Amino acid sequence: MQYGTTPELAEFRSEVRNFIAEYAPSIPPRAGVRSAENESEHRALQEWTARLYGAGYAGSDWPAEYGGRDDRSPDHSIIVGEELARAQVPGAQSGSVLASHALIHFGTDEQRRRHLPEIRAGRELWCQLFSEPGAGSDLASLRTKAVRSGDAYIVSGQKVWTTDGHWARYGYLLARTDAEAPKHKGISAFILDMSAPGVSVRPLRELTGTSDFNEVFFDGVEVAADAIIGAPGQGWAIANATLAHERTNVGGIVVKLRLAVEALVELASRVQINGRPAIESDRVRDRIGQFSAEIEALSALTYANLTRWLRGRERMHDAAMGKLMFSEINVELARFAVELGGEAGVLVEGDPNAIDGGRWQDEWLYARAYTIAGGSSEIMRNLIAERGLGLPRR
Numbered sequence: 001m002q003y004g005t006t007p008e009l010a011e012f013r014s015e016v017r018n019f020i021a022e023y024a025p026s027i028p029p030r031a032g033v034r035s036a037e038n039e040s041e042h043r044a045l046q047e048w049t050a051r052l053y054g055a056g057y058a059g060s061d062w063p064a065e066y067g068g069r070d071d072r073s074p075d076h077s078i079i080v081g082e083e084l085a086r087a088q089v090p091g092a093q094s095g096s097v098l099a100s101h102a103l104i105h106f107g108t109d110e111q112r113r114r115h116l117p118e119i120r121a122g123r124e125l126w127c128q129l130f131s132e133p134g135a136g137s138d139l140a141s142l143r144t145k146a147v148r149s150g151d152a153y154i155v156s157g158q159k160v161w162t163t164d165g166h167w168a169r170y171g172y173l174l175a176r177t178d179a180e181a182p183k184h185k186g187i188s189a190f191i192l193d194m195s196a197p198g199v200s201v202r203p204l205r206e207l208t209g210t211s212d213f214n215e216v217f218f219d220g221v222e223v224a225a226d227a228i229i230g231a232p233g234q235g236w237a238i239a240n241a242t243l244a245h246e247r248t249n250v251g252g253i254v255v256k257l258r259l260a261v262e263a264l265v266e267l268a269s270r271v272q273i274n275g276r277p278a279i280e281s282d283r284v285r286d287r288i289g290q291f292s293a294e295i296e297a298l299s300a301l302t303y304a305n306l307t308r309w310l311r312g313r314e315r316m317h318d319a320a321m322g323k324l325m326f327s328e329i330n331v332e333l334a335r336f337a338v339e340l341g342g343e344a345g346v347l348v349e350g351d352p353n354a355i356d357g358g359r360w361q362d363e364w365l366y367a368r369a370y371t372i373a374g375g376s377s378e379i380m381r382n383l384i385a386e387r388g389l390g391l392p393r394r
């Protein structure tokens with residue numbers, strides 16, 4: 001199944017494909033949502049972001065005065081997501097995408113005028129300052145506080161898992177402004193200048209060997225009162241509205257998995273088990289067939305969910321089913337590829353004997369991230385059980 005089969009959408013797809021072939025940054029493909037590894041990658045990603053916005057392949061749903069386009073629909077965004085996945089090229093940086101939606105829907109005119117053009121030009125990278133050591137799945141328990149003092153708020157506390165925090169110029173911050181209010185009602189959203197005195201960013205070294213996310217500490221950071229997004233106490237509603245926005249990216253995950261199966265078949269034809277090509281083993285063939293069937297089921301589910309969403313009939317558990325299925329298949333597929341590689345399968349990028357340049361090892365180690373980020377697999381199962389199947393809450 002491929003999304004968008006009308007002649008107009010087919011032409012759009014080929015236009016996007018040509019654009020990616022011509023302008024995509026030459027950054028080594030890595031699994032998942034990764035940060036720039038150095039200055040030159042950072043600059044290349046900034047330029048790429050500017051090109052995506054410039055061509056209307058990102059931000060086409062923004063207000064027209066900020067570059068939105070009436071001739072684009074969610075179908076077009078889905079196709080862009082699929083083509084980026086096919087080419088193994090990153091899209092516009094996710095922190096900036098979330099922040100721009102918060103500004104568009106809840107910000108002031110001044111905030112929009114100041115930040116949206118800079119985000120479009122790739123000059124302003126944002127990070128998402130939501131999760132804390134004690135507040136991830138239960139985000140509403142967050143404890144970072146912002147206390148009003150004259151024309152400013154004073155922010156103290158800690159965030160963790162902050163993707164791109166070490167490159168970002170601004171943070172989209174959730175902090176508690178009212179300790180007395182019920183926990184969902186006492187949270188506000190802010191624009192935080194990452195270079196302000198009192199902000200410290202510490203990159204975390206991950207399983208993969210790279211640093212994509214960070215710890216961020218706030219020690220009495222002064223944030224101007226007009227840097228609040230929306231009204232005091234509206235932070236929870238703003239965060240939920242912006243997180244729910246990101247549905248059009250899901251087409252890319254099916255493309256990613258299908259490509260992974262093709263690469264798995266190719267790998268199984270190259271490596272040997274007991275002196276014979278692995279692809280001749282029944283066990284290997286069964287497993288690859290099973291992955292393929294699961295991915296086609298996921299594809300059907302994904303596009304059914306998208307159709308419901310586009311018609312305004314999305315159910316609470318739709319996205320959870322797709323996310324759970326994707327992240328679990330993704331872990332197992334990468335694990336199987338590492339196993340197929342035998343001893344060489346566990347070698348990492350940079351080792352001359354690594355299979356496929358260490359790609360599968362990186363995929364496998366990173367695959368865990370998808371089972372946690374954006375709602376862990378356990379939380380997805382709870383949602384499906386309670387909202388989808390109507391089982392009693394625990």
Ligand SMILES: Cc1cc2nc3c(=O)[nH]c(=O)nc-3n(C[C@H](O)[C@H](O)[C@H](O)COP(=O)(O)OP(=O)(O)OC[C@H]3O[C@@H](n4cnc5c(N)ncnc54)[C@H](O)[C@@H]3O)c2cc1C
Nearest residue numbers: 128129130131136137161162163369372373374376378379
């Ligand atoms: C790669 C990556 C990038 C991320 N980037 C960002 C970012 O840029 N900004 C940001 O703010 N956050 C980011 N996050 C954080 C992410 O949103 C949280 O990791 C996620 O919400 C889970 O929270 P936690 O890690 O605190 O786990 P916890 O909530 O502490 O959960 C720990 C374990 O307990 C289980 N658990 C928790 N509650 C329940 C329950 N009610 N029932 C059953 N099991 C439960 C969980 O499934 C998990 O296995 C990122 C995470 C990852 C992995």
